Amino acid sequence: MNQNFCIVVLLGLPASGKSWLANKLCSFLSENDCVVKCAAYDNIVSLEEQAKIALSSTSELTKHYRREMKETVESILATPNSSQKNVMIVDDNNYYRSMRYEYHQLAAKFNTGYLQIYVRCEVANALFQNSNRPQSNRVPDCVIVQMDTRLELPCESWENSLTIDSADLNNPSMMSKIWVRIQEAISNPVSTIKRLEEKKLVAEQSKLCNNHNVVHNIDKALRKQISQYIREHKEKNSARVLAAQLNDIRQSVMEDAKRGIIVPPADILKADESIDMPKLETWVTTIFLQRCSSQHGHDLVILE
Incomplete structure (x- = not known):
């Protein structure tokens, strides 16, 4: 050395x-x-x-x-x-x-x-x-x-x-x-600089990983919402048609999340960088219901 x-x-x-x-x-x-x-x-x-x-x-x-x-x-x-x-x-x-x-x-x-x-x-x-x-x-x-x-x-x-x-x-x-x-x-020294660069790279990769996990968990929360919605309305609607329409909404939310058009609240990431799922699900539910509401009156088959 x-x-x-x-x-x-x-x-x-x-x-x-x-x-x-x-x-x-x-x-x-x-x-x-x-x-x-x-x-x-x-x-x-x-x-x-x-x-x-x-x-x-x-x-x-x-x-x-x-x-x-x-x-x-x-x-x-x-x-x-x-x-x-x-x-x-x-x-x-x-x-x-x-x-x-x-x-x-x-x-x-x-x-x-x-x-x-x-x-x-x-x-x-x-x-x-x-x-x-x-x-x-x-x-x-x-x-x-x-x-x-x-x-x-x-x-x-x-x-x-x-x-x-x-x-x-x-x-x-x-x-x-x-x-x-x-x-x-x-x-x-070069080795010190390299360690700092590697640490920065790990942090960036961790951030990308977290971003991926957030999007992945948004998808899970949306699927959970769809299942619940269909269960609540299956007696009044065609489950197949309703599932297809809700899945279109899910895909639109996912696309907007990936492109950064909609951004989850910053506090869904805990101090240890894990995801606060209850907060994420609450946010996803709000977005999902807003999309359903905007679709209602067009071609979404949901009975009040």
Whole structure:
């Protein structure tokens, strides 16, 4: 359990400024008494090899190296942490959401915080910045252009993403802004958030279940009313005809209940979320008799 830990996943185009941000962030966090580790894809795979992979028709090498990145991060998370805040920076393009989600799953597994930082950069600017790099550090232009077409922007709530424009990386307030988000993520580990979401889902499912039970019990109460009504009037009416007419009324009430046109009183649900059947039956009886009364005088065969 690493409740004093945060995984910070960087994403963006090559040459957008991610590695610069990672280095700057490492220094800043260290000055704020954090234990900082950084896993950089460029340290695992050379730029030359990355170019070959990008132009290759197979994705097996990509999967292999990214699995190695993930295992590196996981091994660090698995080691005992100190009382200091720990930050694990993942410096990679992470252009597919599925790539980021693997680290989110690690955060859930190890009960850590999770934060994404998307370094937003227009492809033209990334190409320009790439051209100003030393030749040995340049990424082939085709790799940047291709990745721009594949980049899946952060949009899911679980991503907890902070977007920074590459032009704003030198903004003096940027590190403090990131630091605030990291501390918030540490205070809200992914597993805690997941438990809250699961609790909310259970509550919603319980509510749906209760709604279903209410409708089901409305139907039972209506059938009970029909049986009673027929017994009381069978000497004066054709039971078969009367039953058919009353069943039409039952179906109309059921349809209106399902569509929310008629709503049972809120107090039919007890504190333990069970249904107060006497109250429900009283309400159903009122609705039923109102429908019978409105039908009476048209074609309902009921004798006074």
